[in-house]
Amino acid sequence: xxxxxxxxxxxxxxxxxxxxxxxxxxxxxxxLISHAGVTVRITEAEAYAGSDDPGAHTxxxxxxxxxxxxxxxxHAYVYFTYGMHHALNLxxxxxxxxxxxxxxxxxxxxxxxxxxxxxGGVSDRDLARGPGxxxxxxxxxxxxxxxxxxxxxxxxxxxxATVPKxxxxxPRVGVSGPGGDGELFPWRFWITEDPYVSAYRPAKPRRRxxxx
DNA sequence: ACTTCGATTGGCT
DNA sequence: GCCAATCGAAGTG
Numbered sequence: 001x002x003x004x005x006x007x008x009x010x011x012x013x014x015x016x017x018x019x020x021x022x023x024x025x026x027x028x029x030x031x032l033i034s035h036a037g038v039t040v041r042i043t044e045a046e047a048y049a050g051s052d053d054p055g056a057h058t059x060x061x062x063x064x065x066x067x068x069x070x071x072x073x074x075h076a077y078v079y080f081t082y083g084m085h086h087a088l089n090l091x092x093x094x095x096x097x098x099x100x101x102x103x104x105x106x107x108x109x110x111x112x113x114x115x116x117x118x119x120g121g122v123s124d125r126d127l128a129r130g131p132g133x134x135x136x137x138x139x140x141x142x143x144x145x146x147x148x149x150x151x152x153x154x155x156x157x158x159x160x161a162t163v164p165k166x167x168x169x170x171p172r173v174g175v176s177g178p179g180g181d182g183e184l185f186p187w188r189f190w191i192t193e194d195p196y197v198s199a200y201r202p203a204k205p206r207r208r209x210x211x212x
Numbered sequence: 213a214c215t216t217c218g219a220t221t222g223g224c225t
Numbered sequence: 226g227c228c229a230a231t232c233g234a235a236g237t238g
Contacts, residue, residue: 048219066234082221174218175219
């Protein structure tokens with residue numbers, strides 16, 4: 001079995017609770033994820049490991065915002081950030097650990113017209129190239145936080161497709177502090193040389209306020 | 213109650 | 226390359 005970190009679940013797949021979150025982030029590459037009439041082939045994902053991971057939203061424990069990350073696998077964590085963007089995670093690991101995989105980018109392979117209308121005339125390459133863009137293409141917002149990937153008609157469907165020829169890993173995007181150290185947490189995974197992978201940007205250094 | 217800033221994006225220099 | 230947008234979560238007092 002090639003994708004050991006995923007298991008059958010209703011009409012599709014879900015992360016295995018006993019699989020390392022990094023392996024899930026790798027194994028979702030090349031899979032198809034569908035919501036609201038659009039299907040995306042996943043090209044890039046990042047692992048976040050709860051209380052073990054200073055870069056994770058769940059590092060400091062459960063809050064109203066991140067509660068769904070502490071739930072069981074087979075559900076999504078969708079959060080709102082920067083006052084305007086949403087991002088999609090798959091809940092991973094044993095219930096209560098707060099582990100998850102951020103789906104960072106992909107190629108729209110079905111429902112292209114719908115995705116274009118949601119994304120307002122950008123190039124097809126940019127329809128879902130980046131976490132905020134991908135969430136917009138899939139029409140995801142906070143109302144979808146906690147949605148199920150299970151059942152015969154799940155809210156979010158993950159299915160296998162062609163396994164990528166070659167994958168790469170490296171530091172996570174936009175993660176500052178200890179969790180941003182690629183040597184400790186090289187937990188961004190992508191399909192090597194795929195044009196639908198987002199551009200890497202280092203975390204912006206924290207600016208100190210000027211003191212008069 | 214108040215302040216800071218974010219797992220980002222798009223527009224402009 | 227640089228920065229404004231935009232708002233709520235989380236941290237501080």
